[in-house]
Amino acid sequence: MHFGGIYEDETVGKVYDRRLMGRFVAYILPYRRMLVTALLLLPLIAASKLAQPWIIKVAIDDHIVKGRMEGLPTLAAAFLAIIFAESILMFAQVYLLQWVGQRVMYDIRVKLFSHIQRLSTRFFDQTPVGSLVSRLTSDIEVLGEMFAAGIVTVVGDILVLAGIVGIMLWMNVRLSLVTFSVLPVLIWVAFAFRKWMRLAFRQVRARQANLSAFLAESIGGMAVVQLFNRERDEAKEFRRLNASYVEANFPVITWDAALYAVVESLSSVAVALIIWYGGGEIVKGTLSFGSLVAFIQYIEKFFSPIRDLSAKYSIMQGAMASLERIFALLDNNDREPEPVPSPEAAAGTVRTDSRLTQAPPPPEGEGRGGGSTDSLWSSPLPASPLRGEELRTRVQACQGSPEHALQNICFNDIWFAYKDRDYVLKGFSLQMRRGEKVALVGETGGGKTTVTRLLSRLYDVERGSITIDGTDIRELPLPALRKRIGVVLQDPYLFSGTIAYNISLGDPEALKRVEQAAAVVGADRFIRELPKGYDEEVRERGVNFSAGERQLISFARAVAFDPEILVLDEATASVDTASERLIQQGLEGLMQGRTTLVVAHRLSTIRDADRIVVIHHGEKAEEGTHAELMAAQGLYYRLYQLQFKD
Numbered sequence: 001m002h003f004g005g006i007y008e009d010e011t012v013g014k015v016y017d018r019r020l021m022g023r024f025v026a027y028i029l030p031y032r033r034m035l036v037t038a039l040l041l042l043p044l045i046a047a048s049k050l051a052q053p054w055i056i057k058v059a060i061d062d063h064i065v066k067g068r069m070e071g072l073p074t075l076a077a078a079f080l081a082i083i084f085a086e087s088i089l090m091f092a093q094v095y096l097l098q099w100v101g102q103r104v105m106y107d108i109r110v111k112l113f114s115h116i117q118r119l120s121t122r123f124f125d126q127t128p129v130g131s132l133v134s135r136l137t138s139d140i141e142v143l144g145e146m147f148a149a150g151i152v153t154v155v156g157d158i159l160v161l162a163g164i165v166g167i168m169l170w171m172n173v174r175l176s177l178v179t180f181s182v183l184p185v186l187i188w189v190a191f192a193f194r195k196w197m198r199l200a201f202r203q204v205r206a207r208q209a210n211l212s213a214f215l216a217e218s219i220g221g222m223a224v225v226q227l228f229n230r231e232r233d234e235a236k237e238f239r240r241l242n243a244s245y246v247e248a249n250f251p252v253i254t255w256d257a258a259l260y261a262v263v264e265s266l267s268s269v270a271v272a273l274i275i276w277y278g279g280g281e282i283v284k285g286t287l288s289f290g291s292l293v294a295f296i297q298y299i300e301k302f303f304s305p306i307r308d309l310s311a312k313y314s315i316m317q318g319a320m321a322s323l324e325r326i327f328a329l330l331d332n333n334d335r336e337p338e339p340v341p342s343p344e345a346a347a348g349t350v351r352t353d354s355r356l357t358q359a360p361p362p363p364e365g366e367g368r369g370g371g372s373t374d375s376l377w378s379s380p381l382p383a384s385p386l387r388g389e390e391l392r393t394r395v396q397a398c399q400g401s402p403e404h405a406l407q408n409i410c411f412n413d414i415w416f417a418y419k420d421r422d423y424v425l426k427g428f429s430l431q432m433r434r435g436e437k438v439a440l441v442g443e444t445g446g447g448k449t450t451v452t453r454l455l456s457r458l459y460d461v462e463r464g465s466i467t468i469d470g471t472d473i474r475e476l477p478l479p480a481l482r483k484r485i486g487v488v489l490q491d492p493y494l495f496s497g498t499i500a501y502n503i504s505l506g507d508p509e510a511l512k513r514v515e516q517a518a519a520v521v522g523a524d525r526f527i528r529e530l531p532k533g534y535d536e537e538v539r540e541r542g543v544n545f546s547a548g549e550r551q552l553i554s555f556a557r558a559v560a561f562d563p564e565i566l567v568l569d570e571a572t573a574s575v576d577t578a579s580e581r582l583i584q585q586g587l588e589g590l591m592q593g594r595t596t597l598v599v600a601h602r603l604s605t606i607r608d609a610d611r612i613v614v615i616h617h618g619e620k621a622e623e624g625t626h627a628e629l630m631a632a633q634g635l636y637y638r639l640y641q642l643q644f645k646d
């Protein structure tokens with residue numbers, strides 16, 4: 001059993017929460033005209049509902065009982081006209097409300113999605129994807145139901161109920177009081193029902209969440225389930241959760257059926273009271289026959305919205321719980337970091353290097369990906385844009401001599417923990433020159449990938465700093481920083497779409513370089529052989545391509561975006577020797593002329609790196625070229641021996 005317990009995310013809201021509704025109203029306000037129009041239709045609909053029994057009363061009392069035919073066709077026509085008007089009004093009201101509901105749902109979805117896009121990596125580490133998807137889909141859908149059936153129609157129901165009570169009292173006070181003698185029972189039942197239903201709903205929703213969480217996990221891991229023959233156990237667990245969900249539904253069904261039965265019986269009791277007391281009144285001559293029929297019809301209309309109470313109750317409760325979850329997500333401020341101005345920049349004393357703080361302009365003509373020889377990074381190193389005091393300040397941050405300011409990247413005594421004080425990196429330092437290729441190696445879990453995540457600011461260092469060309473990366477706007485760094489992930493993520501889309505990710509500049517980029521990394525060879533070439537469909541996560549092909553596509557993607565710094569988390573998955581050679585060639589094309597930080601798992605691939613850094617328990621243990629480290633016979637030597645002992 002890999003699943004158990006109550007889904008922690010579950011909240012069971014109140015039926016009406018002023019605070020939540022207050023915030024929700026802000027989303028409805030832009031559509032207030034449509035909503036007010038729908039509200040204005042409510043009294044008209046209520047009036048047409050109330051008029052129908054009255055017309056019947058007039059027809060009976062003034063015509064049928066008296067045997068007067070004239071006027072009856074007019075009344076029948078009026079009755080029909082009112083029914084027709086009511087249906088038109090109902091159509092308009094439902095349409096307007098649903099229109100507003102759809103617009104509000106659209107707006108909330110847009111707001112929520114753009115909010116989620118700005119949340120930090122830490123947030124995504126802690127939040128299951130399934131729960132975010134359900135926030136954007138089912139939770140928002142529940143709000144739509146509120147428009148279709150919940151809030152506004154309740155206002156209409158109250159209008160009709162008040163109108164019926166008024167008309168009945170006006171027609172005959174005593175008969176009304178006798179009829180309404182069933183009301184205290186009805187009110188008591190409604191209150192008791194509310195309490196019981198709340199408890200029953202809590203169970204249903206919690207178990208439903210359990211069921212969805214299990215399904216998401218089990219279907220997501222279907223390959224593992226099938227490969228390890230776990231289908232039977234998974235099915236058993238699913239049956240258990242499914243049964244517990246059904247079981248939780250029984251009290252709801254019971255209360256729902258009980259409420260229906262009680263309301264139905266009370267309505268019949270009320271009709272019986274009307275016939276018993278009203279019949280006597282007719283005999284005494286104090287009540288007309290038409291009034292008796294109208295009373296019976298009014299009482300039918302009185303009980304009908306009460307019968308729908310449980311459906312509306314469940315919609316409102318669901319909507320409040322959804323609002324609570326949606327607003328909690330919107331209130332989550334665990335955002336991606338904003339640039340923090342340096343003290344000097346804030347004081348206006350530092351001329352900021354504009355190449356850093358602005359996204360670099362798109363390259364003219366051939367990009368670096370095209371292997372152009374006159375690119376910035378393959379030409380002699382440009383002079384530092386910083387001078388004098390500024391330069392000294394920056395250099396101090398990099399703990400070195402002035403020429404360090406020319407260094408492209410500088411990790412300066414960085415400390416980092418994913419959780420509390422559980423440090424993954426402890427005072428790690430590394431300087432990289434422009435165009436240099438540095439490999440990080442070390443035991444698994446040593447912190448290599450973490451170093452690369454800190455460089456692209458998926459997380460921020462806790463102590464120490466990382467500078468690029470002398471500027472602390474925390475001072476840079478994220479888009480500018482990330483435009484300079486190309487990251488190739490261990491497990492390349494492909495989207496559904498074409499190969500061209502996967503290389504360019506829809507960026508117009510990158511799109512122009514797709515074929516060139518594929519050629520640089522040698523991906524063009526296999527792409528050209530595909531029936532549709534660059535327009536070949538890639539299915540979700542790239543399932544219709546081999547691991548090696550996926551790697552090459554992701555290399556081409558990095559080249560198409562033409563970054564000056566490259567971060568490569570080398571794939572751990574083994575590929576065959578032919579593919580490995582292809583990938584190795586691809587890598588060479590990719591790294592050409594770029595400052596490259598490689599997290600290496602296969603030591604064979606990094607023998608010719610300019611420098612190799614061994615990370616051990618979050619600290620730099622060794623540093624040097626392959627030959628130097630082998631000669632030193634330390635950690636690297638041992639790792640190398642281990643890998644090649646066969």
Ligand SMILES: Nc1ncnc2c1ncn2[C@@H]1O[C@H](COP(=O)(O)OP(=O)(O)OP(=O)(O)O)[C@@H](O)[C@H]1O
Nearest residue numbers: 125418419424443444445446447448449450451599
């Ligand atoms: N998102 C995360 N949340 C919490 N802990 C994490 C997270 N990512 C990594 N860690 C922990 O941080 C430590 C360093 O992980 P990191 O991925 O940097 O190691 P690595 O050297 O790249 O390992 P490998 O060679 O296996 O890829 C590990 O102990 C890991 O469990």
